[in-house]
Amino acid sequence: MSSPLVLYSYWRSSAAFRVRIALNLKGLAYELRTVNLVAGEGEQHRAEYRRLNPQGLVPTLLDGERVFRQSLAIIEYLDEAYDGETKLLPPVARDRARVRASRWASPATCIRWATSAC
Incomplete structure (x- = not known):
């Protein structure tokens, strides 16, 4: 199956x-x-x-x-x-919000860092 x-x-x-x-x-x-x-x-x-x-x-x-x-x-x-x-996510809403915020910020932070080096 x-x-x-x-x-x-x-x-x-x-x-x-x-x-x-x-x-x-x-x-x-x-x-x-x-x-x-x-x-x-x-x-x-x-x-x-x-x-x-x-x-x-x-x-x-x-x-x-x-x-x-x-x-x-x-x-x-x-x-x-x-x-x-x-x-995979915490059971408490405020903790889930913290996790989501860090995930959303990471790509933007990486892009900002990479482009400032140019």
């Missing part, structure tokens, strides 16, 4: 890596499908993948017929949809 969860990923994608970590921390079975971002013209540009993710980005998660994109949204979905002993 195949898993209802299918993760489209690429091994060098830090965003996809975050989702793989979350899936494994929660102990969820999933099928891993590689989207080679550098082979030829890049598999992310193929029509069949663009139907799943019009932006052509990884990760993309299928849960049955539902499609989820963007790593942070996928991680929150997994935490809410799949109860279990392992929770």
